[in-house]
Amino acid sequence: MEEGNAEIGELMDLYGKQLINLAYTYCKDWGMAEDIVQEVFLNAYRKMDTFEGNSSYKTWLYAITINKSKDFLRKPFRRESFMQRIFHKRNSNQPTPEEMVIGKDAQQDLASEVMNLPVKYREMIILYYYEEISALEAADLLNIPHSTAKTRLQRGRQLLRKQLEGCDFLAK
Structure with a gap:
């Protein structure tokens, strides 16, 4: 023990x-x-x-x-x-401490955009880019076929790229 x-x-x-x-x-x-x-x-x-x-x-x-x-x-x-907390958060005029921290620089803004992705794409982006786990290792972790992991990574990138079009923080 x-x-x-x-x-x-x-x-x-x-x-x-x-x-x-x-x-x-x-x-x-x-x-x-x-x-x-x-x-x-x-x-x-x-x-x-x-x-x-x-x-x-x-x-x-x-x-x-x-x-x-x-x-x-x-x-x-x-x-x-969780949904009730989101509803309350949207109706609150004051930002939460998390929102104040997230707004500080472009890296955090990018992280926020990643968090807005659907879970299946978000988990692939985070595992691949933030945790530096290969797509094949991520597939094993998630118990999905390797081709599915690669597709989710590709689609996650596309969705993220689309979300980031016109974002102010990219000009900083």
Whole structure:
């Protein structure tokens, strides 16, 4: 048990922030993303002895995070509260702290545009460009055919390009 605790602790230090960012791309709620990642590490701790080493720990944890995040999106009560938060946010005159931070520079504006993509394209763009995972590795992570991953990446790029046409922050 001591060794497992140390190993999970190291994995949390190495990948915790990245996994929270990944979970956020699905649920768009930082608190929920942190909760998802807590579940990921709890699950990883419980199943550490079943890890076969066919992939890296990073790939394994990413796969668990993606699955837990998709589970979150499937739960209607959580989706409803997320939609209520969006409605409240749109009716609020004051920007949230997240909105103020996102508006600071072009990189963050670009990230915001990526977050507006449909999930299947957003996850490919994030895995490929932000996490530097190849399209083939992403296909394995997402349990989709390699050709589907490549197509989603290509379509995600096209959609993003279309979204970015005429954006003010590109002129900066």
